[in-house]
Amino acid sequence: MSDLIVVGYDAIFKAEDVRLKLLKMQKEYLVDLEDAVVAVKTEDGKVKLNQMYHLTASGAIGGGFWGALIGLIFLNPILGAVVGAGAGAAAGALSDVGINDDFMKKLAETLTPGSSVLFVLLRKMTADKVLEELKGTGGKILQTSLSHEDEGKLQAALDAVSAAAS
Numbered sequence: 001m002s003d004l005i006v007v008g009y010d011a012i013f014k015a016e017d018v019r020l021k022l023l024k025m026q027k028e029y030l031v032d033l034e035d036a037v038v039a040v041k042t043e044d045g046k047v048k049l050n051q052m053y054h055l056t057a058s059g060a061i062g063g064g065f066w067g068a069l070i071g072l073i074f075l076n077p078i079l080g081a082v083v084g085a086g087a088g089a090a091a092g093a094l095s096d097v098g099i100n101d102d103f104m105k106k107l108a109e110t111l112t113p114g115s116s117v118l119f120v121l122l123r124k125m126t127a128d129k130v131l132e133e134l135k136g137t138g139g140k141i142l143q144t145s146l147s148h149e150d151e152g153k154l155q156a157a158l159d160a161v162s163a164a165a166s
Helices: 014-027 055-073 077-094 100-110 125-134 148-165
Strands: 003-009 031-041 047-052 115-125 140-144
Touching: 003 014, 014 031, 014 115, 014 125, 031 100, 047 100, 100 115, 125 148, 140 148
Parallel strands: none
Antiparallel strands: 003 115, 003 140, 031 047, 031 115
16 A cells, blocks of 8 residues: 655745655665655746656557557558557546546645645655655655654654754
């Protein structure tokens, strides 16, 4: 079962910085991310989601391949590729993997303009090493499915440097 962690940041680019740290940790096998999305509320109040996976593009590529293959069978590979790519892109755009987009948009709308939120869906993590890497990144936990004890440890790690600097 995956754990959902939502952390809010006052700076517009801070959530993306932390997501990049998590992606680096995933390459080192310290975390197993199912999804990691950054939501930004711009100064004019608009909410923008920056997804980790772009399903429309990957659907178009996969659909184009299968369409060309089927087109070869029926002696019209270009038409098959075009139809396949269009169908794949449409299927990718309509599918929602990981964290629910409506949930993320509604939560991000409650933020102040010029801030960002990081939504992370974790399959598993090496807690002590991940907390050490995230130490001092700041942010406030807005929502989580972690236990109260684990949530407290995570918030303490996020606050570590700011508390030491005070």
